[in-house]
Amino acid sequence: MTSVAVVGTGTVGSMALWRLAERGIHAVGFDAYAPGHDRGAAGGESRIFRTAYKEGPRYVPLLREARGLWAELERTSGRRLLAPVGGVTAGPREHPKMRAVLDAARAHDLPVEVLKGEQARRRVPEHPLRDGEIMVVDHDAGFLRPEPAVGAAATAAERAGARVARYTPVRELREDADGVTVLAEDGEHRFTHAVLAPGPWAAASGLLPEPLARALTTRAITSTWFPRRDESLFDPGRCPVAIRVGEPAYSCFPAVDGAGVKINLHVPWEEIASPAALARSVPVAYVRQVARAVAGTLPGLGPDPVRVATYCDAFTPDGHGLLGRHGRTVLAAAFSGHGFKLAPVLGDIVADLVENGATARDIGHLAPNRTLRRSP
Ligand SMILES: Cc1cc2nc3c(=O)[nH]c(=O)nc-3n(C[C@H](O)[C@H](O)[C@H](O)COP(=O)(O)OP(=O)(O)OC[C@H]3O[C@@H](n4cnc5c(N)ncnc54)[C@H](O)[C@@H]3O)c2cc1C
CATH class of the missing domain: 3.50.50.60 (FAD/NAD(P)-binding domain)
Known part of the structure; x- marks a missing residue:
């Protein structure tokens, strides 16, 4: 057996x-x-769920199946695990990651929309676009607990x-x-x-x-939570998850706990020897870097993080x-x-x-x- x-x-x-x-x-x-x-x-x-996958169209059938199984786990457990709030990728129209998102969507006929200007501002006021930027909306996205x-x-x-x-x-x-x-x-x-x-x-x-x-590395990824200036923004029942590509680059989650909006800055993540070596304190220079990214692109958030925490994952080359x-x-x-x-x-x-x-x-x-x- x-x-x-x-x-x-x-x-x-x-x-x-x-x-x-x-x-x-x-x-x-x-x-x-x-x-x-x-x-x-x-x-x-929180973790992002998305299907218009910049990491490659090959993942899309797996993501579709994953979504069905998340629903099955929710039914089996009686717990809400995936909040289907949608997701956006925002950044310069010609950025390769933006093109990769659209390629994955096209290859698998995914229900995405491309927004710009006033339309984007009205639909997703949390994430204002800058000149020359667009926003791709992935309706099958959301966040997991x-x-x-x-x-x-x-x-x-x-x-x-x-x-x-x-x-x-x-x-x-x-x-x-x-x-x-x-x-x-x-x-x-x-x-x-x-x-x-x-x-x-x-x-x-x-x-x-x-x-x-020997080919693997362990890397530390730091999350920071910023306070909302306006309680009507970043509502966890409505606000989409967001990925900003270009400069700065980060992922941003609605206020899951009702207070803090989580930002994961996309920078080369620090290599560590093992999870045992994970430092729980974060250099002030890093906090300043995230705060600059927030100040430059997310006017709905306060200037300083109220929570900072570091986790880790294993990476292949x-x-x-x-x-x-x-x-x-x-x-x-x-x-x-x-x-x-x-x-x-x-x-x-x-x-x-x-x-x-x-x-x-x-x-x-x-x-x-x-x-x-x-x-x-
Ligand atoms: C900060 C951060 C943000 C992320 N954001 C996203 C996101 O938005 N969307 C997304 O899809 N992914 C995201 N990821 C990646 C995703 O979370 C990971 O790829 C995934 O959780 C890895 O799962 P795992 O099972 O490999 O590791 P883990 O969940 O860490 O599980 C490994 C388990 O093995 C156990 N273990 C290890 N060694 C032993 C041993 N010798 N004996 C017994 N038990 C052992 C550990 O205790 C642990 O429970 C993120 C990762 C991080 C760190």
């Missing part, structure tokens, strides 16, 4: 556990912490028969012809298969095969994650700062790879055996 150890019940691992359990496959999730914690890649209150979503997936998995071993770090995986031995904090366990979803711990964990692990079989183990890691929205479909693909050794979904761009070289 198939039995699976899922190492890491964060974003992707919790979804994999849920999808495996739904198929009646015996699965145990191990986590160094517990589902829904904020030490890794899933902290910070990461911590509750991971908790909901783990609970759904447990209800479907999976077990979660909380506060149980895995030290080593030993694979042989018949199965995988998991050496965990609480002892040795035997399974027919393993799923490796250690998130930002991937590079330093010693669990991933070399030279793959080409910005696409790793998803595929490696012997009896499925690797699902390094989703490079954009994996949250995809998590339920990634989890379902993990279940395909465990159950059948293959998947009908197009995941060639995520193949762990592709050439991955770190830039010097």
